[in-house]
Amino acid sequence: MFSLKNKTALITGGASGIGLAISQTFAQAGATVHILEINAEQAQQVAADIKAGGGQAEAHAVDVSDQAQVTDVISQIAAQGPIHILVNNAGVAHIGRADTTSEADFDRIFRINIKGVYNCLRATIPHLKKNGGGVVLNMASVAATLGISDRFAYSMSKGAVLSMTLSVAKDYLTDNIRCNCISPGRVHTPFVDGFIAKNYPGQEAEMFAKLSKTQPIGRMAKPEEVAALALYLCSEEAGFVTGCDYPIDGGFTRLNS
Template structure:
């Protein structure tokens, strides 16, 4: 079950954190994975590691906020053969309220987290339509559904990802294009470790435990758990699922009373 043999997948931000786990999981399931990353050296290292372990991966340097770059790259990859899966994972975080978020920071969040997703949708949907269908998976967040303190711009961007997911799923039903999203709560990624080291030097372990317990289940998610859900939603076994947001949140949305 959940085989991606003979499938080609594009994963934006696919060389670190959640994106890395998705790239590795998809490659293990048999997909040819194209890693789209702003950090070319990191993308090449991940692709080399996947290829060395028997998988198939290619690395591509790209800024998802640049539509011309995205359209050109998707066209180049499509020229090699059909693309079956797009995972819109690339994104950046931000801490701040409405009155403490600088315009430059708001614009950056919007440009990457919202426009970046739009650019990839804009580029891939004509290809999917021409090839009889495809699967799109967007990375949203619990912040799209509940209020999170000090996450104004980030929450805005993930709310947009959620509603873009619903719109795309509705608009392309007849084109056999499925579109869903995953909404993780806190996931233990290098970003979390870096945030704690920068914001709470000397208190990393204490603050990690505190953040972990904000999930009712008592811990953060592991990237591989997001990767496993992504694999299911992009597999043929999930062929009856579209237009749905999947909270992967340790009970955060429904059980945090």
Template sequence: MFSLNNKTALVTGGASGIGLAISKTFAEAGATVHILEINEELAQQVANDIRSAGGKVEAHGVDVSNQAQVIELIKSIAEQGPIHILVNNAGVAHVGKVETTEEADFDRIFRINVKGVYNCLYATIPHFKANGGGVILNMASVAATVGIPDRFAYSMSKGAVLTMTLSVAKDYVKDNIRCNCISPGRVHTPFVDGFLAKNYPGQEAEMFEKLSKTQPIGRMAQPKEIGALALYLCSDEASFITGTDYPIDGGFIRLNT
């Protein structure tokens, strides 16, 4: 079950954090993975690691907020063979309320987290239609549906990802294109460690424990757990699922409200 043999998958932001876990999981399941990453050097390093483990992978440097770059790259990948899966994972975080969010911060979040998803959808869906279908998985967040303190711009962007997911699922269901999203709670990624080191020097362990306890289950998720859900939703076993948001949050949404 959950084999991705003979499938080609695009994973944006696929060289770190959740994206890295998805890239590795998909490669282990037999997919040819194309990592689309702003940091091309990091992407090449990850690709080398995946190849060393027996996986099929290509690394590409691209700015998802640049539509021309995205269209050109995805066209070149499609010329090599059909694309079957698109995972819109690339994104950035921001801490701040509306009054502490500068215009430049807002524009950056929108450009990457919202326009970046749109650009990849815009560039990939025509190839899906030409090939008889495909699967799209977007990375939303619990912040799309639950109020999170000091996450104004980030929450805005993930709310947009959630509603884009529903719109695309509705518009292309008759084209055999499925579109779902995942809404993680707190996940232990390098971003978390960097955030704690910057904002709570000397208190990292204490604050890590405090943040972990905000999930009713008592811990943060591991990236590979998000990767496992992504694998299921992009596999043929999930062929009856579209237009759905999947919280993976240790009970955060339902048990805290």
């Protein structure tokens, strides 16, 4: 079950955090993984590691906010053979309220988290249609549907990702394209460790424990757990699933009170 053998998957932000786990998991499931990543060196290293482990992967230096760049790279990949899966994972975080978020920060969140998803959808969907269908999986967040303090611009961007997911699922039903999104709660990635170290020096252990306990289950998710859900949603076993948002949040959405 959950085989991606003979499938080609594009994964944005696929060289770190959740994206890295998805790249590794999809490669293990038999997919040829194309890592679209702004950090070219990191992407090349991940692709090399996957190949060393017997998988198939290629690295591509891409800024998802640059439409021409995205279109060019995805066209090059499509020229090699059919594309079956697009995972829109690339994104950045931001802390701030409406009156403390600068225009520059707001624009940056919009360019990467919203326009970046649109750019990849626009470039990939014609190829999926041409090939008779495929799967799109977007990375949203619990912030898309819940009020979370000091996450104004980030929440805005993930709400847009959720809405784009529903639109794509509806618009391309007859093209055999499924589209879903995942909404993680807190996930233990290097970003989290860096955020804590930067903002709470000397209190790292205390703050990690505090943030972990905001999930009713009592810990943060592992990137591999999110990747396992991504694998299911992009596999043939999820062939009847489209237009859905999947929280993976340790009970954060429904069990917090």
